[in-house]
Amino acid sequence: MPETAESLIPDEVAARVGTVVATATGAVVQRDWQRWAVSVREDNPLYFDGDYAREHGYADVICPPLYVQYAILGVTPIDTLRVDGSSGAASGNLTFPKCPKRMAGGESTTFLRPSYDGDVITSVRTVESIVEKQGRSGRFVLVTWKTAYTNQRRELVAEATTSMIARP
Numbered sequence: 001m002p003e004t005a006e007s008l009i010p011d012e013v014a015a016r017v018g019t020v021v022a023t024a025t026g027a028v029v030q031r032d033w034q035r036w037a038v039s040v041r042e043d044n045p046l047y048f049d050g051d052y053a054r055e056h057g058y059a060d061v062i063c064p065p066l067y068v069q070y071a072i073l074g075v076t077p078i079d080t081l082r083v084d085g086s087s088g089a090a091s092g093n094l095t096f097p098k099c100p101k102r103m104a105g106g107e108s109t110t111f112l113r114p115s116y117d118g119d120v121i122t123s124v125r126t127v128e129s130i131v132e133k134q135g136r137s138g139r140f141v142l143v144t145w146k147t148a149y150t151n152q153r154r155e156l157v158a159e160a161t162t163s164m165i166a167r168p
Contacts, residue, residue, distance in 0.1 A: 021092020022125040026072035030117035062114040105163030120152040
């Protein structure tokens with residue numbers, strides 16, 4: 001970025017690095033995850049067959065790991081979504097007035113233990129970094145969050161690193 005260029009990152013947004021910007025809690029429900037698994041064509045018997053799951057060392061059928069993120073999502077009416085198509089809640093409603101164009105920058109999730117029917121998952125999302133970069137097509141802002149997913153026993157179930165790109 002040229003030293004004379006005005007930053008794309010508002011000071012009040014930059015100050016949010018290191019802070020928790022979103023928390024959410026939701027129940028893992030067997031019927032819901034099985035419907036989700038069928039809808040994405042995931043037919044792993046660990047998610048449907050208790051005997052099979054127990055034969056493979058689990059207490060019962062387990063939740064598909066990727067479903068854990070969906071178990072905690074709320075519902076947002078379409079007419080209240082932001083221009084970028086999201087509610088903004090999971091991102092902490094970070095605003096970049098000079099960068100209205102948004103796109104996913106990537107996600108990496110590590111799953112540490114299974115979730116079972118009735119588990120209650122809590123996610124805590126923290127802003128890890130907000131940096132301005134120069135790309136081939138111009139300046140942009142890269143935001144990275146860390147999210148921890150724990151169950152009702154305060155056991156860490158999963159950790160995710162997610163990023164978003166905001167462009168002018």
